[in-house]
Amino acid sequence: MSTQPPQAGTGPEISIRGLHKSFGDNEVLRGIDLDVAHGEVVCVIGPSGSGKSTLLRCVNLLEEPTKGQVYVGGTEVTDPDVDIDAVRRRIGMVFQQFNLFPHLTVTENLTLPQRRVLRRDRATAARIAAQNLKRVGLAEKADAYPSSLSGGQQQRVAIARALAMGPEVMLFDEPTSALDPELVGDVLAVMRSLADEGMTMMVVTHEMSFAREVADRVVFMDGGVVVEDGEPAQVIGAPRHERTRHFLSRLLDPAMAEVEEETSDQVGGKTP
Ligand SMILES: Nc1ncnc2c1ncn2[C@@H]1O[C@H](COP(=O)(O)OP(=O)(O)OP(=O)(O)O)[C@@H](O)[C@H]1O
Ligand SMILES: [Mg+2]
Numbered sequence: 001m002s003t004q005p006p007q008a009g010t011g012p013e014i015s016i017r018g019l020h021k022s023f024g025d026n027e028v029l030r031g032i033d034l035d036v037a038h039g040e041v042v043c044v045i046g047p048s049g050s051g052k053s054t055l056l057r058c059v060n061l062l063e064e065p066t067k068g069q070v071y072v073g074g075t076e077v078t079d080p081d082v083d084i085d086a087v088r089r090r091i092g093m094v095f096q097q098f099n100l101f102p103h104l105t106v107t108e109n110l111t112l113p114q115r116r117v118l119r120r121d122r123a124t125a126a127r128i129a130a131q132n133l134k135r136v137g138l139a140e141k142a143d144a145y146p147s148s149l150s151g152g153q154q155q156r157v158a159i160a161r162a163l164a165m166g167p168e169v170m171l172f173d174e175p176t177s178a179l180d181p182e183l184v185g186d187v188l189a190v191m192r193s194l195a196d197e198g199m200t201m202m203v204v205t206h207e208m209s210f211a212r213e214v215a216d217r218v219v220f221m222d223g224g225v226v227v228e229d230g231e232p233a234q235v236i237g238a239p240r241h242e243r244t245r246h247f248l249s250r251l252l253d254p255a256m257a258e259v260e261e262e263t264s265d266q267v268g269g270k271t272p
Contacts, residue, residue, distance in 0.1 A: 011074055013038045013169055013200040014059060019068035021054055021224075028054050030224040032068070036169075039198040043211040043232070046221035047247055052204045055221070056171045059202065060091040073168055089117065092162030092170045096178045098154040100146040106133065106157050107142045110164045118165065125164075132160040136190045152183030156190055163194075170194065172203040188214075206251060212236055220244045 012035040021029040028051045036042050044052050057063040059070055061077055061084055069078050077087045100109050110129035114120045120128070133139050136156040146154055155175055162170065172191065176184040188210050195201060195214050205211060211218050211232050218235040220228040220243075228235050228244045239245045 011071070012036055013040070013073060014202065015069075015071040016055075016059070017069040017071075019055070019058060019070065020066045021051070021058055021063060022066045028224050029058070029065075032221075032224075032226055034219065034226060034229070036200060036202060037216075038200055040216045041195045041199075041201045041203065041214055042217045042219055043215040044202060044204045044219045044221060045206065045208075045211065045247070045251075046227075050221045051224040052221055053173050056093070056173050056202060056204060059169075059171060060088055060093055062093075085117070089165060090168045092165060092167035094155070094159055094162055094170070094172045094175050096174045098146075098151075098158040100154055100157060100161075102146055105143050105145055106138070106149075109146070109157060110161050113161065114164055128164050129160075132164045133157075135163060135193075136160045137186070150183055151179045152186045155179065155187050159187075159190055159194075169200045169202075172201065172205070174204050174206070176205065176207060208236055208248075208251065220247065222247070 014034075014036040016032050016034040019029050019032040020027065032055060034042075044055065046052050054063055058065045059072070059077075065078055069076055071077065072087065072090060075087065076082065077084075101112070104112065107126065107129050110132065111122070111125035114125040114128060115122065130139065130142065133142055136159055138153060138156055138160065141149060141153065141157070146157065149157065159175075175191070176187050179187065184207070188207060191201070191203070191210070192214050203210075203215070215232050217229060218232045219226055220235060220239070220241070222243050228239060228241050234240075235244065236248065239248060
């Protein structure tokens, strides 16, 4: 049995054990077991409603699990006595929507949480903001307002804001799905460089080329369970489960999926 809690410094960076989450009588996560090693990049894929966002949100306690444990760096974050704020400081999260403050400059967006949450002084926060803007290739936008930036640039600012807090782990929930196609590449390039630096990352994404090239593992979820978990080449290239194959075929060829659906409707005897 792998139910032993990991020990600080020796076990996986993220460890999820028997995780369940229900909203009312809707059981969204039905027993997830997943480990992410230090420095590992795990991409989570799966159909809409399969529980991907809920899984990430349970890792940093934006949602409280109904049952099960989550450990980050050996600390049980689901322990009722845990200091939630201390836990969240160790985990950076990037969402589909960037949620930057429109009335603050890029630098101010990065310094505000450092000063409020980490109590850094103004000069230190500004120095760390500058370092992280450089890291995402936006040093020259330090004094700009978010509205003057492209969606891709705003998302890179949101990544820099998370990095400025010095997280041990980064969670990304479809960070490029709100972007115009031509802006996706720059955001993925920043994420790839973070992966190369050894950041531990869980990434919900439908960018299969990113998953193939950058992820150490790909996890396919459906109906609140992990259906398949393995190397990208295997899960994407040679899925073992029919549900994974079906999902990937729809993702890679939506036109084909439509034909398939029409055909199965006809087989099911439904007439328009
Ligand atoms: N706060 C909430 N209250 C009630 N139900 C919720 C809440 N958050 C999520 N759900 C439900 O949980 C299920 C899983 O949602 P979740 O957002 O985790 O799926 P997802 O895999 O991220 O989907 P998508 O690909 O569309 O983002 C859905 O049925 C959703 O309606
Ligand atoms: Mg989601």
